[in-house]
Amino acid sequence: MADSKKCFYEILGVSREAEEDEIQAAFEASKQVFEASKTAFEVLNDPKKRGAYDRQKENKKINILEKLEENNLLHIRDQIFGALDDRDINNCSQVSKSWQNFMITNRHMRKKKMRMEMGEIGGAGHFWGDDKETCYGGVRDWMADEELKKVIGLLAAGQKKVNLKFLFRRNWEVAEAGWTIKFKSADEYEGGDGKYFYLWISNKEGGAKFKAIAQEIDPRNGEEANRRELQSEKDGTRQRIKYEQVADLALVRFNITIL
Structure with a gap:
């Protein structure tokens, strides 16, 4: 029931001299606000809908940053900070900090988007979800070039x-x-030594030191075997681990931590 003490003019936000068309317009606007509030409540009061909404908002932020990147970040820098060269920017702490924050935010949002694409279950790279849900021969079983490139993109970010x-x-x-x-x-048959799997990871600075938890995986049920904790060693300009094959299962998984 409406509060009789509340002024009806104030409720609709009109003056005492308002014409009928003004009152009607104010009423229609208030209905839209009510419907929007109702929708907002229905979404935010439901954990699943709220999560989907938050992800959608996050993606919009990411898309804005991608647009900025597509239009050349250096050009945008000039538009934001004016005709300053790198020395001016570095010498001006406030401007330099603003630009650095912009770059950090851009990098963070790109990484967050890639993590969302790959899936959070089990960590970055587990785009298929739980290993125990694998089905032999399906795309969930192992990574191909496309998925590996996404993982590399995460490393680069x-x-x-x-x-x-x-x-x-x-x-x-x-x-x-x-x-x-x-x-x-x-x-x-693939040129291996019949005993060890080898994994190399490197970046443009040279070898990237890493450690790994290695497992052989049974694709029929996702069960793990031959779990080993390994530390990379220098191999020329790269870092390498070798992992002894024991269980003769069809899949090999490495949980990598870059050091």
Whole structure:
């Protein structure tokens, strides 16, 4: 029931001299506000709908940053900060800090978008979700070039923990954004030594030191075997781990931490 003490003019936001068309317009506007409030309540009061809404808002922010990047960040810098050269920007702490914050935010949003694409379950790179849901022969079983490039994109954006999963009888080498991931099978038909899997990770600065938890995975049920904690070693200009094949299962997974 309406509060009789509340002024009706104030409720509709009109003056005492308002004409009928003004009153009608104010009423229609108030209905729109009510409907919007009702929708907002229905979404925010439901955890699933609220989560989807928050992700949608986050994606809009990411898209804005991507547009900025597409239009050349250096050009945008000039538009924001004027005709200043790099020395001026670095010498002006306030301007320099603003630009640095912009770049950090841009990088953070890109990384967040990639993590969302790959899936959070099990960490960055587990785009398929839970290993126990795998179905032999499906795209959820192992990574191919496209997925490996996404993981490399995360590494280039500063992600420190990623997951990799390979079909044990295939060799892979993928390079992107200054990073390279190479996997060599133990299978002798693929040029392996019949005993060890090898994994190399490198970036444009040289080898990227890393540690890994390695497992062999049964694709029929997702069960793990031969779990080992490994530390990379220098191999020329790259960092490498070798992982002994024991269980002879079809998939090999590495939970990687860049050091």
